[in-house]
Amino acid sequence: MTDLGVTVLPGPAPIVEFRSVTLAYGRREIVRAADLSIAPGERVALVGPNGAGKSTLLRALTGLLAPAAGQVEVDGHDVADFDRAALARRIAVVPQLAVLPFSARVEDIVALGRLPHEDPIRGPRPADRAAVAEAMDRVGLGRLMGRDARELSLGERQLVLVALAIAQAAPIVVLDEPTVHLDLRHQVDVMELLVDLNARDGTTVLAVLHDLNLAARYFPRVLVVADGRIAADGPPADVLTAARIRDVFGVDPGILWGAPWSTVPADR
Amino acid sequence: MDASLPRSIPRSRFGTLLAAVVLAAAAAGCGTPQSTRITPQPGATTSALPPSTATPDPSPSPAFPVTLVDDEGTEVEITTEPERIVSLTPATTEILFALGVGDHIVGRVEDITLFPPEAGPIPEVAGFGTVNVEAIVGLEPDLVIAGGNFFTPPDGIERLRSVGLTVLVVYAPDVETVFADIELTGRAVGRADEALALADAIRAEFDAVATAASDLARPRVFYELDATGAIYGPADASFLAEMIALAGGDPITTGSPDAFEIPLERLIAADPEVILLGDAAYGVTADAVAARAGWNVMTAVRDGAIRPTEDVIITRPGPRLGEGLRSLALAIHPDLDLPAEGGG
């Protein structure tokens, strides 16, 4: 049950579609014959135990892993048919935290998100710079402008990377466990940001989450991935039952629906 | 070249021949090269040298222009008698002074054991392994005499030639070529007669030593170049080995024409009867040698036959080579009966 839902209207062609996709690393099959269809403007969470294949599904989506069988389609076209820059304009992936070899300012990192749009010769144009500033504002990083990215806390760095993906201005945003290093406040910040993106811009959001509570609270559609299959697909209330959690995660949960949440004061 | 460092590798016969063929083929077609070079005889261990086959011309034809073949096989044309000469080997500096054209030298190579002293004020335009092309060009020389076998960097020689300077390269891997180089240098600077006389004088000194040492036994001689780290001595068929043989000794060599290092074991097995200290100028004394671990089994050490030598005159392929041979012979045979210098 959510109180911030987006009604998905049937009709438009799926923006992401997996048709009987099998993914393997060498001979080791990770995902077997997965089917998945995401409509534009959806907000979807992928949950599941470690090694279930969630990240692998994302890698297939972003073209890093060619399927051993089946098709992965974005906007109705096979992912393999996109050239990398074109795909980057359709899908923005929030990068993993990485060690920076050189010192860089926060805005330099966020500006990387404009790479798929940049003119190879002339470089960033005013439109690009504006997009960067706007992305930083949206994430609430205005006060960090000009700071060395290496001095930031893990939480702040994660937010910078989210801003990067926002600057990329793609219709699909993909996140792989974006809240791992974040404290509660920042977790909520990121989640609210995703909801905002989805609501205001109609961005399709696909997030792998390890935190079932966040998934349940902020995502109207949850996919449970286990053993290389999509074990369940639907609203959290239907999908995250005690039986399923016991089955998939091997843990006996206590579930409390409808507990009051306090909202974070908007004092950014 | 003196032996302040181990001597350069004697170029293999084949290598020099091939280089000469390639260069001659690459040259813009000339006739048969004029050469009065005496064919060098490597590793001569006899004490008699063949006499000079060139005789002074009774009616001298004009000395210039002349085309000479230098020791690298390059044809070098010298159009007029050089007035400004740059000498890039210490031996050449000495030769030029001995030929009486020392005042024509406008630039020379750096030399720690400079001879003659009159060469002191001449500006240095090259160092050990380096050559200052700009400085040489600035001196506007009409002849540059360089050292072969990498003594003068080949790049430098090429550079000097590429800007139009006349460069003659000399390199004497054996004693016979020293005489050839003296005569070559003489012809290059218009002092052919003086050069022949000089060469003859040195040959006479060589003959005197050969005669004096002919009946004497040949002791095994080890000529030490350096022993601060590994032990360095004469390579097989090297200039130094030849000199020792000509001086009446039996040279102990490193066992290979390319190596200057001799393992201590090999030296002990060879058991030198005389040890000559080419590194005496660096402060090595007979006592220091005798005190070295393992050296006391050698005959030379037991007999106390460890003698210093003036390395420069023994190894420099210049006018003092005869004097060098004398001193070497006396170091090997202290009782050698040699006529006083200047005679014989």
Next chain:
Amino acid sequence: MTAASAGFGAARARTRRSLLREGARRHPRALFGAVAAALAALAVLAVGFGTVAIAPETTMAIVLHRVLGLETGATWSAASETIVWDLRIPRVLTAAMVGAALAVAGATFQGLLRNPLADPYVLGTASGAALGAAVALLIPVRIVVVEFGLVHAFAFVGALLAITVVYRLSRLSAWSGMTSLLLTGYAVGSLLAAGLAMAMYLSGATLRQIFAFLLGGFEAATWPRLAIALPLVVFGTAGILWRARVLNGLMLGEEAAAHLGVDVRRERAILLALGSLVTAAAVAVSGLIGFVGLVVPHVIRLVVGPSARAVLPLSIVVGACLLVLADLGARLLGDIPVGVVSALVGAPFFLFLLRRAQSGYEL
């Protein structure tokens, strides 16, 4: 001066410096122009000075005559003309070219390998070139084609062969792309260095030659060598400049770069090839000159930040300046090796910058 006003003065100085740095950062084009102008001035200075004193008017007259055919009424000796035109100018131009090439290659490898300690030689190019040169020097045959001898050709080929071997071998390893490259480069480089040591051991008199090559220098700079090496350097540098975007994309890693639209596998190969080509051409002409490729990009990043769009073009002019200056210094100090001078000049300056680096851009 009281402590308070002294502190204030220092703060004002800091503000001035950081304003200057901000200005430089915002207007990299203006900075480029300024450095290029400095390069031109330095080049002129470098041609005017040398072992032999030639009056500046004479130098100018010679240049004008040879370049534009102008007669200025001045006269000069043939020796002066040879010195200026055949010796100094090719030397200065070669120094500029090599400085630019090494700095750009260094920036490229640093960005490509995401390693601030990378330099143009990190993937075995140095050892390959050195071994090639040593082998060429040991062969008792001299072949010269348009003033390119065996040494230059073998050094060039050796450098490229080394990087090819490293690249091929790195593909076989289980490590990820860049780590694999670095490790393989280190291993192959060590192997080649061992080969070089063996060659040096066997070399005898040629040892001096090999050392001369290893120390690097511009004494042998000639117009024909410049004419052959320059197109290679220009081609390679242009190709790299074109790919500034790619280098930026690699900043957060290969996966992130792929997500940002970079064809990582292809671009990695291309950048490696271009960087190595440029390095090989520089090394073939002037031997191994260190320091420039490693430090110049860092100095530039300290001022304008890590974006390759600024760092690459600035590397060209700053690298050129450094080596022209170093060569001039080397000549005036009695022909000591250029690599020594560039390190002596560059290292203290670099340390100074490190101490003064404001937050915002540190190493």
